[in-house]
Amino acid sequence: AVALSGPTMFSSVIETAISLSQRNTSAANKKYSVLLILTDGEIHDMAATQRLLARASESAALSVIIVGVGAADFRSMNVLDGDGARKAMSTARDIVQFVPFRNFQGADAGPRLAAHTLAEVPTQVSDYFFHNS
Secondary structure, eight states, X not given: OOOOOSSBOOHHHHHHHHHHHHXXXXXXXXXXXXXXXXXXXXXXXXXXXXXXXXXXXXXXXXXXXXXXXXXXOOHHHXXXXXXXXXXXXXXXXXXXXXXXXXXXXSTTHHHHHHHHHHTTHHHHHHHHHHHTO
């Protein structure tokens, strides 16, 4: 069993993922990374996380998938996701997908959760290589 606890801090793991992505990606070595974050609470280092995600969107071969588990208020995660008509965060490209786990119930929950979680990754990968080729 995994025990989740707070405070919820994303910046250090995102910073590590950016460093690994940049170290593992070159013109000859076209690797793309996906960081999966499971969280049970609201983010406590939002400003630092937003700065890192904006930086990553410019230069890192990286997508960040955040899955919210439990009954917490995850509205702040929508700021990071940036989907919708009005982007709340300025980034060079969309690299974040937020998925509330509680929205996926029933017999077909697994396949629907997987499809929704990974839905943006193909576009994020092609956007990265289009802008960084």
